[in-house]
Amino acid sequence: MRSSDESSARRVAVRALPRSRNENAFESETESESEPESETESESEPESETESEPESEPEPESETKSESEPEPESEAEAESDPESSIGREPSAEGGCRLAPMSEVGRRKDEHLELCATDEVSFRGRSTLLEHVRLVHDALPDLSLDEVDLGVELLGKRLRAPLIVAGMTGGTDRAAEVNRALARLAQRRGYGFGVGSQRAMARAQDVTWTYAVRDVAPDVLLLGNLGVVQARAMSTDAIDALVRAIGADALCVHLNPAMELVQPEGDRDFREGTSTLARLVAELPVPVVAKETGCGIGPAAARKLRRAGVRYCDVSGAGGTSWVGVETLRAQGARRALGEALWDWGVPTAPSIVYAAREGLQPIATGGVRTGLDVARALALGAVAAGLARTVYQAWTRGGEPAADALLDAIEQELRAVMVLTGSRTIDALRRAPHVVTGELRDWLALDGDVVSTTPR
Numbered sequence: 001m002r003s004s005d006e007s008s009a010r011r012v013a014v015r016a017l018p019r020s021r022n023e024n025a026f027e028s029e030t031e032s033e034s035e036p037e038s039e040t041e042s043e044s045e046p047e048s049e050t051e052s053e054p055e056s057e058p059e060p061e062s063e064t065k066s067e068s069e070p071e072p073e074s075e076a077e078a079e080s081d082p083e084s085s086i087g088r089e090p091s092a093e094g095g096c097r098l099a100p101m102s103e104v105g106r107r108k109d110e111h112l113e114l115c116a117t118d119e120v121s122f123r124g125r126s127t128l129l130e131h132v133r134l135v136h137d138a139l140p141d142l143s144l145d146e147v148d149l150g151v152e153l154l155g156k157r158l159r160a161p162l163i164v165a166g167m168t169g170g171t172d173r174a175a176e177v178n179r180a181l182a183r184l185a186q187r188r189g190y191g192f193g194v195g196s197q198r199a200m201a202r203a204q205d206v207t208w209t210y211a212v213r214d215v216a217p218d219v220l221l222l223g224n225l226g227v228v229q230a231r232a233m234s235t236d237a238i239d240a241l242v243r244a245i246g247a248d249a250l251c252v253h254l255n256p257a258m259e260l261v262q263p264e265g266d267r268d269f270r271e272g273t274s275t276l277a278r279l280v281a282e283l284p285v286p287v288v289a290k291e292t293g294c295g296i297g298p299a300a301a302r303k304l305r306r307a308g309v310r311y312c313d314v315s316g317a318g319g320t321s322w323v324g325v326e327t328l329r330a331q332g333a334r335r336a337l338g339e340a341l342w343d344w345g346v347p348t349a350p351s352i353v354y355a356a357r358e359g360l361q362p363i364a365t366g367g368v369r370t371g372l373d374v375a376r377a378l379a380l381g382a383v384a385a386g387l388a389r390t391v392y393q394a395w396t397r398g399g400e401p402a403a404d405a406l407l408d409a410i411e412q413e414l415r416a417v418m419v420l421t422g423s424r425t426i427d428a429l430r431r432a433p434h435v436v437t438g439e440l441r442d443w444l445a446l447d448g449d450v451v452s453t454t455p456r
């Protein structure tokens with residue numbers, strides 16, 4: 001998908017924009033091919049696109065549905081329902097054919113739309129990163145210019161220890177988001193993750209919505225698939241998904257909480273550990289075990305280590321609540337369940353420590369919003385930090401300039417904190433002295449399965 005496809009995809013996405021971005025309503029169907037106006041808008045003002053919330057929504061599992069069969073819906077739907085074409089293939093003319101939105105596509109758009117708001121934040125739980133107090137060094141003997149943010153991760157060099165975490169794929173809007181954010185990651189020297197490739201597993205014609213190598217040839221690219229979907233697929237089939245987009249590693253997402261709340265979600269989470277062990281042993285690329293907002297506790301970290309997993313995106317509690325996202329889509333008893341579990345999860349800060357204690361390489365995602373958050377996460381043992389909704393929101397609000405401004409501020413703050421802790425490199429920051437206070441101390445007292453009276 002070359003640029004003409006891109007502009008076409010953009011046009012489609014803009015059309016699909018809800019009129020009011022503040023509505024959470026899932027009017028994705030609004031997709032209305034019938035709102036001509038926005039189209040024009042989009043072309044003339046670059047920003048509008050932005051505004052246009054890319055929406056295609058990804059959602060980890062979302063598409064899911066079948067408990068027993070992991071990648072259900074789409075396929076079936078796709079076959080039986082003429083509207084099911086989740087994405088559009090580029091047409092010969094370089095534009096994209098429009099096709100009616102499938103149920104899955106609609107859900108994806110709903111997710112993106114909801115994530116453009118702050119309604120889906122955790123309500124009463126934070127990342128607990130605020131309880132990490134880095135110790136000030138009044139004599140750093142360093143110049144700001146010497147600070148080096150570079151890190152090596154999954155075989156690639158990043159200019160800064162940051163990843164735009166996996167969000168989307170499978171629809172026109174998804175393609176727009178993926179391409180814009182991948183381009184941004186390429187330019188800034190970050191890693192970039194696509195959202196769940198489940199739609200691709202069901203229908204190869206949506207592969208283009210995940211394809212970013214033409215705009216991000218060097219980026220550390222992370223593929224994405226749910227562990228429940230992976231359980232039902234051969235390693236060769238999964239490898240084909242990875243290769244199709246040229247990914248450097250595969251994130252296997254774990255998201256039982258959101259599945260349980262999602263009306264069409266999975267209910268059977270057996271054999272997750274053995275599935276991960278198989279993929280680690282058989283896939284030619286590294287596997288990153290990834291939560292989606294509920295974090296990693298000591299037991300999960302131990303199982304990951306035993307499965308041979310080395311990298312773990314902890315995606316902890318305190319940022320985007322995917323239980324919350326699904327709650328807003330649910331009704332009746334499931335909505336009540338979601339309300340009860342809205343803040344469920346292990347906060348990001350202790351998740352990092354639990355993963356590190358098992359010798360995993362933790363990637364700190366989940367509510368990371370500032371350079372200070374990144375610095376605190378690294379001091380707890382993370383090897384990099386991931387940001388999802390905050391980058392997506394900045395981009396929907398003001399396009400690349402807004403996303404750049406956010407990321408510039410994060411880097412600037414991170415650099416300042418590095419000077420103030422006397423850390424010239426990220427490795428040095430990872431060893432920076434810090435004090436752990438408050439509730440985080442309580443979480444860190446959990447050593448294995450018991451609470452220790454002498455927190456480390």
Ligand SMILES: Cc1cc2nc3c(=O)[nH]c(=O)nc-3n(C[C@H](O)[C@H](O)[C@H](O)COP(=O)(O)O)c2cc1C
Pocket residue numbers: 057058059060061111112115165166167168194195196224251253290291292293315316318319320365366367368386387388389390392
């Ligand atoms: C719009 C959106 C879609 C997402 N889709 C996926 C997905 O397909 N696969 C996945 O592993 N995580 C997905 N996530 C979860 C993020 O990667 C991340 O783990 C989570 O949102 C916590 O990070 P945050 O607080 O910075 O948003 C999605 C997040 C957002 C905001």
